[in-house]
Amino acid sequence: MRRLSLFRRRHESSAEPAKDKDANYSSQWQLMYVRFKKHKLARVSLIVLALLYAGALFAQFLAPYGLENYDSKYVNAPPMKLRFVDTEGKFHIRPFVYGLKSGRDPETMRKMFTNDTKKYPLQFFVKGERYKFLGLIPSSTHLIGVKEPGRLFLLGTDSLGRDLFSRILLGSQVSLSIPLVGVGISFVLGLIIGGASGYFGGWLDAVIQRVIEIIRSFPTLPLWMALSAAIPPRIPVVRMYFYIVIIFAFIEWTGLARVVRGKFISLRNEDYVVAAKIAGVSDAKIIARHLLPGFISYLVVATTLAIPGMILAETAMSFLGLGIRSPATSWGVLLQEAQKIDNIALYPWKIIPLGTVILTVLTFNFLGDGLRDAADPYKR
Template sequence: MTTLSAPPQPRESRLKGFLTSRPVQKLRRNKLAMVGLLISLLFVLTAFFAPWIARPSTEAGGNCLRDLNLSSPTQIYNPANPGFWQALFNAPDSCYSIERESFAPTPVPPNPQAVFGTSQGYDIFYGLVWGTRTMFKLALIVVSITLLVGVVIGAISGFYGGWIDNLIQRFIDVIFALPSLVLTIILVTFLRARNPGVDPSFPIILAYTVAGWASYARIVRGEVLRTRQLEYVDAARSLGARDWRLIMKHVIPNSLASVITIAILDLGTVPLSVAALSFLGLGFPTGYAEWGQLVDFARAWLQPAYWYVMVFPAAFIVLFSLGFNLFGDALRDAYDPKSR
């Protein structure tokens, strides 16, 4: 007797399964989340296409074009030219120097040469667009390093417990006892004083890593304390899996949901802190494309006649923070089991 078996059902692709999952469906129904995602994507595109949006010119120095081996600004749109790809993926430092239209301290209102006007002679539009790229680079580097350090230390603390957990948690308590901004300012000042010729981004990245990893570590520790007691971890241990294999393959991947949402929120807050450092004079050199400097330039011209020196930088900063916070909050709610 022949038994007819049912034809095999096509396996659902991982992408389709992800797009139809409950958290993603919840995100798609959240209009504020979609608004935040759209704003964030606009800033991502602005950062990536900064050489096209705020094209370097020959009138304001031309050092960026020279370092890109370009003789005219229009060549930056030509994919056949190596400078096209270098500007997109590895722009030289000279491209991050805000183009200076004049040396007059008095702001100049928006005009065809500087569509957002000038502040201290610097082109506000050029500084904001290239400053978006600066902010994204710093935010991605800082969040990636702090997340990695925090996840590893938090996983070790939660998995082993005992005196190791107690030692790490007391050290974290010491870090939390200090205001993060004050700790960052102290570290940046110390590192810059000890290394006067170093890349200005290095003290900022190191200071934010030291001040920021503890929050990730504490969140991951709490998740690991819950995860390490589950059955699949005991099953892997009974099969002879070593501690590091248990931590890296089983414990950490199942403890990342909450910490990833915090990392996305931090992508929107780290640039604001960096801008605050530049406003205090502890950031990048004068003239570097960075939002905090443009706010600092506007400090002496807070008058209705010079509204543009503050309105445009403030709008970039507020929208950037708003976009990531809207999307990050919605993402946290979508992946929070208590909200399901």
Template sequence: MPTPAEEAGNPKVVTRYGSSSGNETYATLVWRRFKRSPMGMIGLVLVALMLVVSIFADFFAPMDPKQANLPFASPDVIAFEDPAGSFTLIPYVYPIGDTGEFDPVTFQPLTGLVKDNPTPTGFFVTGAAYKLLWFIPSNIHFFGSTDGRPIQLLGTDKFGRDILSRGIIGSRISLMIALAVVTLTTIVGTLVGITSGYIGGRFDSWVQRFVDFVLAFPQLPLYLALTSLIPVTAPSNVFLTFVIFVMAVLGWAQLSREVRSKTLSLARIEYVRAAIAVGATDSRIITRHILPNVLSHIIVSITLAIPSVVLLESFLGFLGFAVKPPLISWGLMLQDTGTFSVIGSYPWILSPVIFVLITVFAFNALGDGLRDAIDPY
């Protein structure tokens, strides 16, 4: 460990994280530590890809999510071979169907790849019309069939709609709900926690009793009770706004308690006491001295709270209390898995779970990497 004199005389200081120049910012040091976390980098890449796909969902969806085809159609298979069996760089999509052969024991028809008339595919193909970013007319899709025939890489639901396309489009609603709820809970929880911890005294006691009251509520029954207050005939946007509001009202208390505990310790540090001694206002002390020091914890809490909201939305959507048609979300898509007979006969109906698992893994990996990089101790 270099002494203060050595640090003053050398332009570079060797720390436990390697050599660093004295003029590096805190963000640079955090990014350097974060890059050393493989799982954190994987989470960052996945989160970036999910955000890009959700923003340009219509472009990445190979099919119109409302187009009805054969109900409960099994997933198609992509193969890099033509009908003659020769290798080709242009992939073909082969449906799963009756091969014309029978099991010699049970005499049941066998299913497999139907190679009679495969569907050619390609990138940047013409397909269903849509509006890119909600106002630019377009009909170009990132991937799809070149002859206009439907492709269902994850199969279809009970109405014959492509599950993959609906999952990509549904990422908008699911991620939008998560981001909106986390934004509201972060703002309210941070303001209440910092104010309560900094002012202290009787005000802090009353605020914390109210926080205890909110935390004591059994959230799931309250979610169901509050969302059931909206009439079934209410517009989808009104119902969605109310669901976001309910989740935000019940989700800010835990972050408030965490921020308050950090504020209580920061309020006793010397530079905060010095700011009070020189006559700094409470708002300046909170915004310039306390908030920057709890910001690292808030950032980590955000990345770890988003997957929790995604899981909650999926669960409520499965029960029918989150999103109403014609909107699409992952939870709403899981309503088709309500019976064991459907799952046993058509297991690809569970495909929306894949989207939820990837999202939860990505944000948890990103949050763990940020937590280690921001606070290595």
């Protein structure tokens, strides 16, 4: 027994250095990945974001109705409940919805909806409005729906009788992609302009910093209004999308450029950078191989945390009528009907798009927190 205990001690003492040795030889990205896996909230947020972007990618297939589909008979209709048990207490394997019939409140004369007696079973892969799947393949198949003359309004309808669930899915294509593309463009601009300012310095640095100060001195809302007013009215949706992305990229690159400039100023006089210059390495290689890897993890975190701010900015612009306009839609456009308090009091389901905005912003913030913690893998 004594020999066995001595063998175990020797085995454990020899295993621990090997484990430390493997950790020492791990790359920065491997250490970040190991630490990120321990952040449960960030992992859940990543899954939620993947589902949101998958929903936006396949929105036309997932949405029961198209963007311009409406029915004046179902204006401001309440959300329908998927049921398994009917009013007679009978259980149905396939979920169904009751039809809606409209009437008037005898006291307020306000239009109201009540359930009809006819049941409409939920069906999958139903034929409906034509669209292009992934923007390429013509199709008319939708994931869910009910047979005519039934209607499926899972989240109710708006003031024109359009399905809110379908419009939230279709609006996510704009509200989730514009911030992503805008941050990507501002990331490239901030990296190039801020890197040139910090690395070369001199008159170039002075000019770039004065331009950044001028842009950042403008209040955000008047700057949005000025740039939005420069967009020609009644332009195609694709061009409007392009212009909104340019507006966001023009405003947001300045913050990252200043951070990159500060990092380059602190690193350009390091010994390994000076040695590379003496060895005749070009400036482009010094920036790409020696300077950027020193804080690339910070750039990833900064980019992730910048997306929620741009999502809120796009929502605010569309909410104020300065961004995406009808017939296109986004979450901000959908929230325009929630401007009046009486509208919310009578039709509370119209504020549901706000929940999608809050969910998306929170998940991006949690993901950014997880990446920020993972960026310092030696932190205990």
